[in-house]
Amino acid sequence: MFEQSLIQLGLSYTQAAVYEALLKSGPLPAGKIAKKTEFKRGLIYKILEELGESGLIEKKEEENKVAIFEVKHPLQLRDFAEKKQQEARDAKLALEGVLPAIVSEFNLVSQKPGILFFEGEEGIREVLADSLSSRSEIYTYADMESVVKYMDKINKDYVKKRNKLGLKKKVVMIDNEFTREYMKKYYKETTDVRFIDHELYPFSALTEIYDGTISYVTAEKENKIGVIIKNESIYKMQKALFEFVWNNAKKID
Missing domain, CATH: 1.10.10.10 (Winged helix-like DNA-binding domain superfamily/Winged helix DNA-binding domain)
Structure with missing residues (x-):
C-alpha cells in the first residue's frame, strides 16, 4: 500500500x-x-x-x-526526507566541484570534446570561475558595455579574484565611447586591451580561450547561458584566430 x-x-x-x-x-x-x-x-x-x-x-x-x-x-x-534532500544537495555541490576535472580526464582518454552547459547568474559565475585555474594567459572577446549592463556584479567579483591570482589576460573589445571611458580605470597590470570596430563586428557576449578550453557567456538581460568546451583542436583553432584578430586590432590610446 x-x-x-x-x-x-x-x-x-x-x-x-x-x-x-x-x-x-x-x-x-x-x-x-x-x-x-x-x-x-x-x-x-x-x-x-x-x-x-x-x-x-x-x-x-x-x-x-x-x-x-x-x-x-x-x-x-x-525528517528522513529532508535529510535525504540535504544529502542530495551536498552531493550535487561536491560533484560540481570535481566535474570539470572528471570531464577533462574523460576527454583526454576518449579524445571527445567535453561540453558543459550552464544557465542563470550562478551558471555564469561557474563558467567564469573555470578560467581562474588557467595556467596560461587568457584570451577574451568582450562587449564591455553589455557586460557592465547585464552582469556587472558577477564580472567585478570575477575580475577581483583574477587580479588577486595575478592571471594575465588579453581582451579584444567592442570599440565605443562607453568602453574607452570604462577602461581608463581598469586593471592595466593584468589586462591588455585592444579594440575592434563596433559597427563592423557587433556582438554582445563574452568568450574566453585558455588551457585547451573555450567558454561562452551571453551578456543579455534575459536568457543568461554559458557553455564550456574542452577540446585541444578547437582550442588551438580559436587561439590562432584570436591572435590574428589581436594583431590587427587597434591598441588602446
Whole structure:
C-alpha cells in the first residue's frame, strides 16, 4: 500500500517492506517480521539496524525477553526526507566541484570534446570561475558595455579574484565611447586591451580561450547561458584566430 511511496522517499525495497510490515502489525520481534516479509532473519536484522539508524523505528528490550521493534511516529518520515534532500544537495555541490576535472580526464582518454552547459547568474559565475585555474594567459572577446549592463556584479567579483591570482589576460573589445571611458580605470597590470570596430563586428557576449578550453557567456538581460568546451583542436583553432584578430586590432590610446 505504502511501499512505492516509501521507496520514492529513499528507502530500499527491503527497508520499505519491513517498515510497512511493522506499521500494519505493530511491535514485533525479528522472527515474526521475517515470517511476514519472507526475508531471511540475517537480512531482517541488517534492515532493522538501518531503519533504526535512520530514526524510523526503535528497538525495545526488556530483561529475559525477546527484543521488540516498532515504528516511530510517521512524522519522522518528513525528517528522513529532508535529510535525504540535504544529502542530495551536498552531493550535487561536491560533484560540481570535481566535474570539470572528471570531464577533462574523460576527454583526454576518449579524445571527445567535453561540453558543459550552464544557465542563470550562478551558471555564469561557474563558467567564469573555470578560467581562474588557467595556467596560461587568457584570451577574451568582450562587449564591455553589455557586460557592465547585464552582469556587472558577477564580472567585478570575477575580475577581483583574477587580479588577486595575478592571471594575465588579453581582451579584444567592442570599440565605443562607453568602453574607452570604462577602461581608463581598469586593471592595466593584468589586462591588455585592444579594440575592434563596433559597427563592423557587433556582438554582445563574452568568450574566453585558455588551457585547451573555450567558454561562452551571453551578456543579455534575459536568457543568461554559458557553455564550456574542452577540446585541444578547437582550442588551438580559436587561439590562432584570436591572435590574428589581436594583431590587427587597434591598441588602446
